[in-house]
Amino acid sequence: MNVPRLTPSIPGRSGTFASLILFVCTLVVGGCAGRPGVDVRRTESTLELGVPGGAVATYVLRPPADSGLPLEAAGYFHPLRTPSGEVVTDFVPSDHRHHRGLFLAWVEMHGAKDADFWGWGQHAPIRDRRIVHRDSAATPDGFVSHNDWMAEDTVVLRETLTTRVSRLEGLNVLDLEYRLVPEADLTLSRWAFSGFCLRVRKDGDLRISDRKGVVELPNPSHVEPSSDWPDAPWYGAEQTLPDGRRIGAVVFNHPANPPSLWHNHRDVRMINPCIVAPSSVRLAAGRTLTLRYRVATFDGPLPRAAVERLVPR
Numbered sequence: 001m002n003v004p005r006l007t008p009s010i011p012g013r014s015g016t017f018a019s020l021i022l023f024v025c026t027l028v029v030g031g032c033a034g035r036p037g038v039d040v041r042r043t044e045s046t047l048e049l050g051v052p053g054g055a056v057a058t059y060v061l062r063p064p065a066d067s068g069l070p071l072e073a074a075g076y077f078h079p080l081r082t083p084s085g086e087v088v089t090d091f092v093p094s095d096h097r098h099h100r101g102l103f104l105a106w107v108e109m110h111g112a113k114d115a116d117f118w119g120w121g122q123h124a125p126i127r128d129r130r131i132v133h134r135d136s137a138a139t140p141d142g143f144v145s146h147n148d149w150m151a152e153d154t155v156v157l158r159e160t161l162t163t164r165v166s167r168l169e170g171l172n173v174l175d176l177e178y179r180l181v182p183e184a185d186l187t188l189s190r191w192a193f194s195g196f197c198l199r200v201r202k203d204g205d206l207r208i209s210d211r212k213g214v215v216e217l218p219n220p221s222h223v224e225p226s227s228d229w230p231d232a233p234w235y236g237a238e239q240t241l242p243d244g245r246r247i248g249a250v251v252f253n254h255p256a257n258p259p260s261l262w263h264n265h266r267d268v269r270m271i272n273p274c275i276v277a278p279s280s281v282r283l284a285a286g287r288t289l290t291l292r293y294r295v296a297t298f299d300g301p302l303p304r305a306a307v308e309r310l311v312p313r
Contacts, residue, residue, distance in 0.1 A: 076103035111186035113151035169306035228261035254292035
């Protein structure tokens with residue numbers, strides 16, 4: 001099947017011609033996400049992902065101008081929803097305004113130009129650092145997106161994200177493969193946090209579990225990588241909302257990923273398998289770093305048996 005190319009995010013495009021392109025792309029993408037039940041629809045600044053029964057997630061191609069993010073960063077998922085439609089993720093929360101739903105970034109990168117695409121800004125620059133969406137294409141069960149990580153006018157990293165959407169074991173599931181290629185030699189500095197992160201909402205209580213049960217380890221310190229939690233196939237965040245409803249999300253680490261520790265912090269409401277917690281990571285120019293993660297959302301109590309069946313092999 002010929003996969004249609006989506007319209008690139010080109011600042012300044014306006015008028016009837018752009019509207020026509022957007023209208024055609026929305027129809028084509030919605031009809032082309034070929035596997036029955038998988039729906040990908042383009043808006044001006046997002047890809048809306050769904051399966052029968054409702055929406056799964058929104059992938060942001062260009063953040064809102066008034067978002068409050070400390071840097072311009074495309075390529076995150078928010079909102080991420082449970083099968084009943086309840087939103088799991090948080091965006092630009094007051095305690096960590098650089099957090100953006102489900103996202104990938106590092107707090108300290110050193111290469112041709114140093115950068116902090118996480119958005120903290122204390123150990124590498126965030127000024128004029130942007131993650132820019134270039135183009136997207138529909139696939140039978142999701143989409144492929146290309147993003148450039150820019151430091152001023154220099155491309156630091158080229159990202160290709162392949163996303164698959166499904167309803168498995170009664171859960172909404174995202175399978176994500178990031179292929180990252182630096183333009184020049186690049187070092188991801190050692191930190192207790194960074195990389196792939198799920199930020200969940202602040203209201204209600206929160207329990208973090210692994211396959212053994214509710215985890216009783218203390219919250220890790222953001223400046224002490226050794227305080228992070230041990231690697232595991234998955235950790236799940238389960239919340240009881242103020243009205244008594246229960247929701248949650250599970251992050252799965254693929255066994256082929258680099259060694260990781262997990263910066264799972266209950267108060268910050270984050271689940272973060274961190275490849276730079278064991279040590280810094282050096283990337284050679286032109287060489288691909290591939291990272292794979294699965295994220296599943298659920299309603300009710302954490303469905304342990306279903307989660308175990310979803311563990312990547």
